[in-house]
Structure formats: C-alpha cells, structure tokens
Amino acid sequence: GAGVSQTPSNKVTEKGKYVELRCDPISGHTALYWYRQSLGQGPEFLIYFQGTGAADDSGLPNDRFFAVRPEGSVSTLKIQRTERGDSAVYLCASSLAVLSEQYFGPGTRLTVT
Amino acid sequence: GENVEQHPSTLSVQEGDSAVIKCTYSDSASNYFPWYKQELGKRPQLIIDIRSNVGEKKDQRIAVTLNKTAKHFSLHITETQPEDSAVYFCAALIAGTALIFGKGTTLSVSS
Numbered sequence: 001g002a003g004v005s006q007t008p009s010n011k012v013t014e015k016g017k018y019v020e021l022r023c024d025p026i027s028g029h030t031a032l033y034w035y036r037q038s039l040g041q042g043p044e045f046l047i048y049f050q051g052t053g054a055a056d057d058s059g060l061p062n063d064r065f066f067a068v069r070p071e072g073s074v075s076t077l078k079i080q081r082t083e084r085g086d087s088a089v090y091l092c093a094s095s096l097a098v099l100s101e102q103y104f105g106p107g108t109r110l111t112v113t
Numbered sequence: 114g115e116n117v118e119q120h121p122s123t124l125s126v127q128e129g130d131s132a133v134i135k136c137t138y139s140d141s142a143s144n145y146f147p148w149y150k151q152e153l154g155k156r157p158q159l160i161i162d163i164r165s166n167v168g169e170k171k172d173q174r175i176a177v178t179l180n181k182t183a184k185h186f187s188l189h190i191t192e193t194q195p196e197d198s199a200v201y202f203c204a205a206l207i208a209g210t211a212l213i214f215g216k217g218t219t220l221s222v223s224s
Contacts, residue, residue, distance in 0.1 A: 033211065042119075042202045042214030043157065056210045091156065099145055102212060104156040 002026070004105035006092050012111045013082055021077040021108045025094030032075050033102060034067055035091040043091055043104075049075060050098065082112045115140040115207040119215025126193050128224045136203035136215050137185040145206035146179060146186045151217075152199045160201075161188070193222045 005024040013019050025032050031050055035043035045059040049069045057067070064082075069075040079086055089109050093102040116139045126132050138146075144165040149157035163170045163177045163186065170177050176189040190197055200219050204212040 035212075040217070042204070042217050043212070045211035045213065048210045056208075059211065098210070099206070101147065101159055101162060103159065104149075106156045 004092055004094050004103055006090075006105040006108050008108060009106065010109045010111075012113060014113055015082060015084060017082050017112075019079050019082055019110065021079075021090050021110070023075045023077070023092030023094075023105060025073065025075070025092070026103060027073075029094035029096055029103075030072070031095045031098055031100070031102075032069060033093040033095075034075070034077050035093065035104075037089045037091055037107070039088075046077070079110075082110075084112045086110060087112045115143065115205060115213045117203060117205050117213050117215045119203050119218060121218060122216065123219045123221070125221045125223065128193060128195060128222055130193055132188075132190045132193050132197070132220055132222075134188045134201055134203065134218045134220075135185060136187070136205075137183075138205040138213075139184070140205065140207050141181075141184065143205040143207055146177070147204050147206075147212070148175075148177060148188050149202045149204065149214075150199045151202065157202060190220075193220075195222050195224050198222045 007022045034046040037043045047057040052072045064080045067077045089107040091107045092105040095102045119136045147162035150160045151157045174191045179186040200217045203215045
C-alpha cells in the first residue's frame, strides 16, 4: 500500500512568512508524529497525535509552531513568522499504534531566506 | 529528559568486514529501540528494532543486542556491502510517545 506522503517536497519562503506543511499517514495508522531534522543531525521530536488529539506537543520549540489533525488522518504543521533558524527537513511518521513501528514520509525541506 | 548517545560518528570498513554501532540511553523506562538507515536525501528507513523483553534480534546480516541493565544497545552488520553505506540512527521510545534519536553514524563500505 501507499506509504506516508508529505507535501510540498520543498518550500522556500521569506523570513516572517507563514507556511503550512502537510502529511498524509498510512491508511489506518492512528498515531502520527512530526519531527524536524537539521543537517547532520538525527530527527528531533516535535509533536505526536493519537487520533485527532495532540497527545504530546512538548517538542514544539515555541508558540510559532502549531499542528492539527482534525479528522484523525491528514495532519498540517503550521509555522508562523518563520525565521531562518526554522530551515530544516520536516519529517512526518505514522504508526499503527503507540508502540508500533514508525514509518517516515519523504519530508518537506523548508528553507527560510 | 531522555538522551541517546551514539558512537562512532563515522565508521569506515572494507567490504565483507563487520560493522558495529553502539548507543546508550538515559531513561530506564524506555522499552522500544529501533534502528533507521538514511541514504542521502532520502527518508529514514526502519531496518530492525528490539523491545525490552528480548536481548537480541537478528534479520539476515543485521542484528541488534540490548543490555537493559547497562542501558545500551548495539547494531551489528556482518559481511558489509557497498550498498550498506548510509547514515544509521538509533532511537529510544520515551513514555510510549516520541522517539529520541542519536546523532547518527555515517558508515562507509569500500570495495
């Protein structure tokens, strides 16, 4: 079946702009995760959804970052007033349940100029 | 919070040799430890994982060992091939939610 998909694959935006990044998890996966990966680093946890609710958002760096999953499937990560330091690859992953294997999407490369 | 240390950061081996990557974690409540392989510009791919109720797991040329007492786990790749060249990440699941990743090991297999 189809894996996790993310759009757009690349996003270039100017400092101060608003961006939305989309994640389509594997069908039937109830858990969805957002991670951020900077060059030469491992993925860094941002937020985790179980169904529609954010079960853990402790990894969000500040209140400019917000994510939703209104129908328990597709999720959108929203970043307000983007800063150059937000430039990274944003990865989404999904799993069948909380303790199941997490499968990653291809990521969205965000560049803030 | 949970911390995962990974060593070495780079590893170069000759084709056919074995490669070992080691990780330590800090949260004794962690109970799930996956390993991901990431090729340049690609997504992390799960290659093997282990849960805290077992000490070792094998899948063909890949094996993972877990020592819960010492809080460390290792990835072993035998008979390495050039296509094994990639960045490998270990991770530990904390509080049943997020994966905390190590900083990665760049493995280079030369033929």
